Amino acid sequence: MAVKNPPGxxxxxxxxxFANVEEERYYRKKMLAAAYRIFGKLGFxxxxxxxxxxxxxxxxxxxxxxxxxxxxxxxxxSELVLxxxxxxxxxxxxxxxxxxxxxxxxxxxxxxxxxxxxxxSHTIYGKTWSVMGRHLDPLTQDACIFYKDHxxxxxxxxxxxxxxxxxRIALALEDKKAVIxxxxxxxxxxxxxxxxxxxxxxxERSCQSQLLAEATGMELVHIDPKVAxxxxxxxxxxxxxxxxxxxxxxxxxxxxxxxxxxxPSPEGKLSL
Numbered sequence: 001m002a003v004k005n006p007p008g009x010x011x012x013x014x015x016x017x018f019a020n021v022e023e024e025r026y027y028r029k030k031m032l033a034a035a036y037r038i039f040g041k042l043g044f045x046x047x048x049x050x051x052x053x054x055x056x057x058x059x060x061x062x063x064x065x066x067x068x069x070x071x072x073x074x075x076x077x078s079e080l081v082l083x084x085x086x087x088x089x090x091x092x093x094x095x096x097x098x099x100x101x102x103x104x105x106x107x108x109x110x111x112x113x114x115x116x117x118x119x120x121s122h123t124i125y126g127k128t129w130s131v132m133g134r135h136l137d138p139l140t141q142d143a144c145i146f147y148k149d150h151x152x153x154x155x156x157x158x159x160x161x162x163x164x165x166x167x168r169i170a171l172a173l174e175d176k177k178a179v180i181x182x183x184x185x186x187x188x189x190x191x192x193x194x195x196x197x198x199x200x201x202x203x204e205r206s207c208q209s210q211l212l213a214e215a216t217g218m219e220l221v222h223i224d225p226k227v228a229x230x231x232x233x234x235x236x237x238x239x240x241x242x243x244x245x246x247x248x249x250x251x252x253x254x255x256x257x258x259x260x261x262x263x264p265s266p267e268g269k270l271s272l
Contacts, residue, residue: 002114002175003149003233005240013244015192022266024057029267031193032064032117033077033260037253038197039121040072044204050121051101054193055109059272061085063109065102067095076262082270085110090272107166108173108189115189117196126186129207133182136206138228139213139220143206145199145237147228150178177237178203194250195242201249 018024032054039045039052050072053063064080066072081092087102089095108118129136133154138147153172157165169187173179177199178188186203190196213220223231231237236245253260 003177003238005238006234009238009240013240015240015243020266021058022269025270026263026266028054028057028116028193029064029077029080029263030261031250032080033075034250034253035117035119035193035197036066036072036075037257037260038201038249039119040075041253041256042201044121044123044200045072046122048098051098051105052117052119052193052196053101053105053109054117055115056082056270058270059084060113061110062090062272063105064092065098065105067093068098068101069096076260078262082272084272091270103163103166104169104187105166107163107170108187111167111170112173112175112189114191116191117193118187118189119196119200120181120185120187121200122185123204125208125211126180126204127184129211130180130182130184130186135180136203136210137220138223138225140206140209140223141231141236142202143209144223144228144231144235145202145242146178146206147223147225147232147237149176149232149237150180150203151176152180152182153184154182156181156183177242190242191239192243194246195239197249198242198246202245 035052048069053065056062062082062084064082066075067079067081081089081095084090105118135152136143136146138144151172151174153169188196188199
């Protein structure tokens with residue numbers, strides 16, 4: 001099932017509009033670089049693991065990603081690279097490419113044409129929850145975002161290196177907003193970079209919340225399924241809710257780390 005924006009919500013909040021593809025590409029690259037800085041600020045990294053991607057608005061079979069081995073806390077717009085469906089860097093500075101990032105994200109972007117962005121990292125609570133081999137329960141309002149809207153990939157076979165495993169992860173994701181990668185971590189997707197980032201941050205915290213609640217040993221009170229669905233679909237779990245909820249994260253990072261924007265706006269037309 002795919003959660004959609006409720007009728008009439010666009011009158012209250014909507015996505016930015018662009019005069020041309022160059023403006024949209026500039027915006028996506030700026031927001032992607034900011035997303036990496038947000039992950040860095042929140043400690044959502046583990047060595048060189050983790051990656052966030054966004055689809056190019058002109059070349060939908062290509063996506064922008066970080067160069068392998070560069071700190072999330074230091075990444076700038078100019079350092080992002082564009083990767084095609086063959087795993088070749090076709091725009092940006094020469095750089096090493098994280099093979100796992102390509103295998104996972106290429107499969108997701110191919111299987112989900114509605115997805116603009118995808119994020120995965122080895123966060124402490126996400127990877128701890130992943131060893132349970134369970135879905136999150138509707139214990140809190142925030143957890144309702146993921147009620148019956150996240151998958152479970154329960155076949156860890158080592159570092160992702162084969163395209164077939166990327167395909168299996170995409171299959172486990174289905175048309176949902178997130179998937180728990182057992183013994184590995186979390187992965188979220190969105191119709192915007194902002195939505196994708198907010199789903200990831202709140203999923204990580206929902207994992208933390210459930211782990212803490214279960215550690216008390218007390219009986220946990222679950223939210224009624226009908227209420228959980230209503231909360232997800234009409235209050236906190238639809239795409240524009242994720243986009244809007246992420247705004248403070250991005251406002252803060254642009255105010256604190258404006259150096260991430262190092263390309264004049266807008267960029268020229270991209271020729272591949």
